[in-house]
Each structure stands twice: as structure tokens, then as C-alpha cells.
Amino acid sequence: MIGFGADPDEPQCSRAGCESPATVAVNWRNPKIHTRDRVKVWLACDEHRDYLRDFLEARNFPVLVSAMDEPVSFVPDGAGEAR
Numbered sequence: 789m790i791g792f793g794a795d796p797d798e799p800q801c802s803r804a805g806c807e808s809p810a811t812v813a814v815n816w817r818n819p820k821i822h823t824r825d826r827v828k829v830w831l832a833c834d835e836h837r838d839y840l841r842d843f844l845e846a847r848n849f850p851v852l853v854s855a856m857d858e859p860v861s862f863v864p865d866g867a868g869e870a871r
């Protein structure tokens with residue numbers, strides 16, 4: 789093994805300025821511009837998963853946090869409301 793630091797192929801957190809490896813996928817959709825079968829995905833580290841989810845929920849976007857190896861094909865309306 790040579791060198792250190794993030795593997796460039798390693799998924800990274802989507803939060804601006806964060807270089808932590810992502811641990812979860814934050815699946816979301818903007819109902820105003822996306823059809824219901826559209827899924828946008830942000831990757832998040834443990835520290836920012838709640839931040840990113842809250843960011844989207846504050847805009848009333850459907851949000852569903854999943855494991856990165858469990859892709860979501862659909863984000864149901866109100867998915868983020870259950871707490």
C-alpha cells in the first residue's frame with residue numbers, strides 16, 4: 789500500500805467541503821420539477837446525513853435515507869415525515 793488519504797473511487801459525502809467517506813444515500817425528489825419516478829441521490833457521511841435530510845425536508849421534498857448498497861427506485865410522498 790502506497791500513500792494515504794481518500795481513495796478517489798471511494799464515494800464521498802455530498803456536503804460542500806466535506807471529504808468524509810459516504811455511509812448512506814439520501815434519496816430525494818423535487819415534486820415541482822421531477823416526475824414521481826425520478827430519484828436524485830446525495831451521498832452522506834454519518835455526520836451529515838441528518839443535515840442533508842433536514843435540508844431537503846425543510847423544502848418539503850420527499851426524502852428517504854437508505855444504505856448505499858440498497859438503491860431506492862422511488863421516493864414516496866411524505867417519506868421524510870415519519871420520525
Ligand SMILES: [Zn+2]
Pocket residue numbers: 801802803806807808832833834835836
Ligand atoms: Zn459529510
